[in-house]
Amino acid sequence: MTNNFLQQLGLESTNYGTSTGREHLPERAYIESHSPVDGKLIGKVSTTTAEDYETVITKAQEAFKTWRMVPAPKRGEIVRQYGDMLRKHKEALGKLVSYEMGKSYQEGLGEVQEMIDICDFAVGLSRQLYGLTMHSERPLHRMYEQWHPLGVVGIISAFNFPVAVWAWNSMIALVCGDVCIWKPSEKTPLCGVACQNLLQDVLKKNDVPEGVVCLINGNYTVGEMMTTDKRVALISATGSTRMGRKVGAVVAERMGKSLLELGGNNAIIIEPDADMDLVLTAGVFGAVGTAGQRCTSTRRLIIHESIYDQVKDMLVKAYGQLKIGNPLDSSNHMGPLIDQDAVKMYENAIDKVKDSDGSILVEGKQLTGSGYESGCYVSPSIAEVAADAQVAQHETFAPLLYLMKYSNLEEAIDIQNSVPQGLSSAIITNSMRSAEKFLSAAGSDCGIANVNIGTSGAEIGGAFGGEKETGGGRESGSDAWKAYMRRQTNTINYSTEVPLAQGIEFDLG
Numbered sequence: 001m002t003n004n005f006l007q008q009l010g011l012e013s014t015n016y017g018t019s020t021g022r023e024h025l026p027e028r029a030y031i032e033s034h035s036p037v038d039g040k041l042i043g044k045v046s047t048t049t050a051e052d053y054e055t056v057i058t059k060a061q062e063a064f065k066t067w068r069m070v071p072a073p074k075r076g077e078i079v080r081q082y083g084d085m086l087r088k089h090k091e092a093l094g095k096l097v098s099y100e101m102g103k104s105y106q107e108g109l110g111e112v113q114e115m116i117d118i119c120d121f122a123v124g125l126s127r128q129l130y131g132l133t134m135h136s137e138r139p140l141h142r143m144y145e146q147w148h149p150l151g152v153v154g155i156i157s158a159f160n161f162p163v164a165v166w167a168w169n170s171m172i173a174l175v176c177g178d179v180c181i182w183k184p185s186e187k188t189p190l191c192g193v194a195c196q197n198l199l200q201d202v203l204k205k206n207d208v209p210e211g212v213v214c215l216i217n218g219n220y221t222v223g224e225m226m227t228t229d230k231r232v233a234l235i236s237a238t239g240s241t242r243m244g245r246k247v248g249a250v251v252a253e254r255m256g257k258s259l260l261e262l263g264g265n266n267a268i269i270i271e272p273d274a275d276m277d278l279v280l281t282a283g284v285f286g287a288v289g290t291a292g293q294r295c296t297s298t299r300r301l302i303i304h305e306s307i308y309d310q311v312k313d314m315l316v317k318a319y320g321q322l323k324i325g326n327p328l329d330s331s332n333h334m335g336p337l338i339d340q341d342a343v344k345m346y347e348n349a350i351d352k353v354k355d356s357d358g359s360i361l362v363e364g365k366q367l368t369g370s371g372y373e374s375g376c377y378v379s380p381s382i383a384e385v386a387a388d389a390q391v392a393q394h395e396t397f398a399p400l401l402y403l404m405k406y407s408n409l410e411e412a413i414d415i416q417n418s419v420p421q422g423l424s425s426a427i428i429t430n431s432m433r434s435a436e437k438f439l440s441a442a443g444s445d446c447g448i449a450n451v452n453i454g455t456s457g458a459e460i461g462g463a464f465g466g467e468k469e470t471g472g473g474r475e476s477g478s479d480a481w482k483a484y485m486r487r488q489t490n491t492i493n494y495s496t497e498v499p500l501a502q503g504i505e506f507d508l509g
Helices: 003-008 050-067 072-088 090-101 105-125 164-175 189-205 220-227 241-253 276-292 308-319 340-355 409-417 432-439 480-484
Strands: 030-034 041-046 132-135 141-149 152-156 179-183 213-215 232-238 257-261 266-270 298-304 359-362 381-384 400-406 424-428 448-451 485-493
Touching (some): 050 179, 050 213, 050 220, 072 090, 072 164, 072 189, 090 189, 152 220, 164 189, 189 213, 220 232, 220 241, 232 241, 266 409, 276 298, 276 400, 276 424, 298 409, 308 381, 409 432, 432 448
Parallel strands (some): 152 179, 179 213, 232 257, 266 298, 266 424, 381 400, 424 448
Antiparallel strands (some): 030 041, 141 485
């Protein structure tokens, strides 16, 4: 079943190396990638050593000297070709994402489409890296701002979006003139190798210097090589809040730049006039899509007391109809969690709900038997909790949904904003006043606020990211490109005198 799409992505062997992903390197430490779908070994990837890393960072620094001087539209042309390469291999890469990570094949295809979309966005951006021109207070002077590439950008991505988030960062960084070093999650390393294989073909075809895009593999110790390295100008890290605190502190200590995309604890407010068809689709997909392993997964439904029982009964019925199984089978709604450690974490979270004042409406469990041999499959859960329940203050990276009541919109917004995280939020309502209040400065405190859609499903045209413990970074669209560049203010004097700003006089006689 797997050989065909693996071969299409250049994964003919079972062992893969560090920089380009193509070297067969025996006598080394390897990361084994087992599919959560069936538990089978897909392949092994060699762990990057300190010596490997020095080779990679040296090549990247040298490549930057050339790459930064390539005109931005020419850099965009190379990104355009990579987008075409992804179109050619969309089905194969989508299957690999589904098989190695466990999300549904449709979601795997959607993730590759995000990569294609960000390539298109970056191509257009390559001709729009605008600065500003300002009037000087001094006669015969001109002032303007321009943007220059930062240098080496280190990208640390998470398992739940094993290819798209890398593309969000790298494609924009490339058109900005940066070079990139990517450490994919050790739980999905072959997705990284596949992306690198496809990109290397494009780079070699265009005679791009070796080192413009590099791949390193390993656990957190490999990531630390980048986060502690002053030669890496920007660290873009996606993961847990705990990880982000460590990365942010280390990078800040060396006066580097960091872009952090961390945890979410996302809620949908359901108003009394809500369209129940929207509630059902947004709520269920938000909670069980990717088996609850999205940073934008819906964790909380804040439901008006007048329709609380109606919504609760509707959700419980819908959960009874969910099909759980092999994500490559399009008839299944939900695939496995990433590994058995995630299953244990999920079970512990359910136990915490039981130990609190909450009640379990639909109790999830580990699934066993035919088709579930990997030990990574679970059924989803729904729990009723108080609005201020401590258990609901924390993100559970699994399909655990909390229901809570409110009596008025101000109370609902307060509940929505009461958690430490601030990534995505939504309201389902037919009231213009409620929608506008939710979107106002007195409304949601999240980086993403939606009306009549769920918390999942961001488009690449808008900047993606959140506030508070979510990290405050922005990736993907809008003006997120500025994170990958440095701003420079320039003043040009075309007179024969040197007047000083603010009218200061300095007379040498």
